[in-house]
Amino acid sequence: MNFISTRGNAPRLGFRDALLAGLARDGGLYLPETWPQFSAAEIKAMRGLSYPDLAVRVLTPFVEGEIEAETFSQIVHEAYATFRHPAVCPLVQLDHDRFVLELFHGPTLAFKDVAMQLLARLMDHVLAERGERATIIGATSGDTGGAAIEAFAGRDRTDIFILFPDGRVSPVQQRQMTSSTASNVHALALGGNFDDCQTIVKDLFNDHAFRDGVALSGVNSINWARVMAQIVYYFSSALSLGAPDRAVSFTVPTGNFGDIFAGYAAKRMGLPIEHLAIATNDNDILARALSSGAYEMRGVTATTSPSMDIQISSNFERLLFEASNRNPAEVTGYMNGLKQSGSFTIAPATLEAIRAEFSAGRASMAETDRTIEEVLASTGYLLDPHTATAVKVASETTCEAPMVVLATAHPAKFPDAVQAASGRRPELPVWLGDLMDRQERFTTLSSDVKMVKDYITRHSRAAR
Ligand SMILES: Cc1ncc(COP(=O)(O)O)c(C=O)c1O
Numbered sequence: 117m118n119f120i121s122t123r124g125n126a127p128r129l130g131f132r133d134a135l136l137a138g139l140a141r142d143g144g145l146y147l148p149e150t151w152p153q154f155s156a157a158e159i160k161a162m163r164g165l166s167y168p169d170l171a172v173r174v175l176t177p178f179v180e181g182e183i184e185a186e187t188f189s190q191i192v193h194e195a196y197a198t199f200r201h202p203a204v205c206p207l208v209q210l211d212h213d214r215f216v217l218e219l220f221h222g223p224t225l226a227f228k229d230v231a232m233q234l235l236a237r238l239m240d241h242v243l244a245e246r247g248e249r250a251t252i253i254g255a256t257s258g259d260t261g262g263a264a265i266e267a268f269a270g271r272d273r274t275d276i277f278i279l280f281p282d283g284r285v286s287p288v289q290q291r292q293m294t295s296s297t298a299s300n301v302h303a304l305a306l307g308g309n310f311d312d313c314q315t316i317v318k319d320l321f322n323d324h325a326f327r328d329g330v331a332l333s334g335v336n337s338i339n340w341a342r343v344m345a346q347i348v349y350y351f352s353s354a355l356s357l358g359a360p361d362r363a364v365s366f367t368v369p370t371g372n373f374g375d376i377f378a379g380y381a382a383k384r385m386g387l388p389i390e391h392l393a394i395a396t397n398d399n400d401i402l403a404r405a406l407s408s409g410a411y412e413m414r415g416v417t418a419t420t421s422p423s424m425d426i427q428i429s430s431n432f433e434r435l436l437f438e439a440s441n442r443n444p445a446e447v448t449g450y451m452n453g454l455k456q457s458g459s460f461t462i463a464p465a466t467l468e469a470i471r472a473e474f475s476a477g478r479a480s481m482a483e484t485d486r487t488i489e490e491v492l493a494s495t496g497y498l499l500d501p502h503t504a505t506a507v508k509v510a511s512e513t514t515c516e517a518p519m520v521v522l523a524t525a526h527p528a529k530f531p532d533a534v535q536a537a538s539g540r541r542p543e544l545p546v547w548l549g550d551l552m553d554r555q556e557r558f559t560t561l562s563s564d565v566k567m568v569k570d571y572i573t574r575h576s577r578a579a580r
């Protein structure tokens with residue numbers, strides 16, 4: 117299996133090189149040259165597999181020929197042994213046709229752990245095989261950072277630098293990033309918002325001398341392996357609800373579009389998905405884009421679902437590539453427009469192709485609060501604010517198939533917002549009970565690419 121860039125001007129890579137590359141050298145995002153296919157009979161044969169065994173089955177086509185089968189299976193099993201629920205990603209029924217897919221049973225209580233625990237082990241394996249080191253960079257609006265730090269802490273072949281927007285993440289998210297005692301971890305608090313952090317990350321990848329000089333690698337969902345790992349829970353939940361004999365729909369709280377793009381990938385691979393609904397908060401650029409065809413940046417609003425406070429939704433580029441019949445020139449035109457003027461207009465045929473697969477809706481902060489309160493009152497289930505945006509959008513989505521809402525974070529990551537909405541204060545699990553007493557260690561920098569570059573050059577052991 118080879119991987120190609122959405123911008124059509126970077127080398128095709130095998131899995132291991134794509135894994136280490138992060139962003140393609142032409143500024144695009146890698147994705148598989150062709151989608152692996154599972155027949156209905158093959159999907160039926162997946163019923164009853166444990167989550168790690170299912171992950172091996174679903175992901176093998178992407179890594180075959182690049183990572184030896186037994187090694188891959190061992191890495192996958194180790195990754196999911198870090199989860200505190202035997203099902204890894206359990207499905208909980210809210211009422212007769214509404215389900216919540218709990219993705220927060222990993223070490224940092226967010227869906228990011230599902231991919232990050234695997235990614236870190238895969239990178240470690242490839243770097244050890246090659247006798248190399250790498251500099252890992254990531255931008256976060258709160259959850260990616262904690263999950264990446266947890267997964268990479270103490271790994272000898274990597275130094276990790278996480279850029280987070282100062283004052284715009286929840287106190288729990290911040291402490292998860294800043295309380296690591298590992299010497300290879302660097303939490304950097306930057307002025308500005310998540311988009312500013314993400315832009316710096318992309319600028320560093322696009323500076324080829326710097327990128328090569330520090331062996332830069334990325335852990336955001338611009339890295340194909342992140343999205344790849346997230347495909348598995350679409351399979352696990354759909355299988356529990358009767359796939360392939362019955363179709364399933366999903367509503368996904370969306371920011372950078374990595375999670376929902378994994379759902380799209382599952383569908384391309386043969387999983388019967390009727391509908392994919394994008395849920396946004398007040399930062400509703402995706403909902404506006406699907407409705408009008410104009411992807412237009414406005415200022416970022418700080419909300420009670422901070423991890424979705426995003427305007428530059430990176431993986432939307434992967435969808436534009438797919439929906440344009442894999443036309444790199446069209447995608448490059450859109451991305452140039454976004455860089456130059458903060459907007460682009462999606463061509464009618466491409467927009468139609470997107471609308472055939474996706475719908476989108478938004479939940480304001482007041483609507484999110486009301487949803488948390490109502491669901492607690494009617495079912496006894498406590499939602500986090502990100503998941504609540506999706507429950508609200510799911511309630512407005514018409515489809516035949518049962519609806520699965522992705523629960524992307526544990527409510528205890530956002531105790532103030534959840535308490536304000538519901539009157540109930542969610543507690544951290546016992547094993548994380550001392551988190552807020554742990555010592556913080558982080559560096560504050562201005563949102564300036566040169567300062568970040570200097571900091572990394574001084575602290576990365578991969579710098580040549
Ligand atoms: C809790 C939570 N929900 C939803 C999202 C949005 O996911 P994605 O960026 O993959 O669209 C994020 C951040 O990515 C998140 O941390």
Ligand SMILES: N[C@@H](CCOP(=O)(O)O)C(=O)O
Nearest residue numbers: 256257258259260336337423
């Ligand atoms: N919401 C994310 C933003 C980064 O998304 P990613 O999936 O591309 O890493 C976060 O919590 O950091």
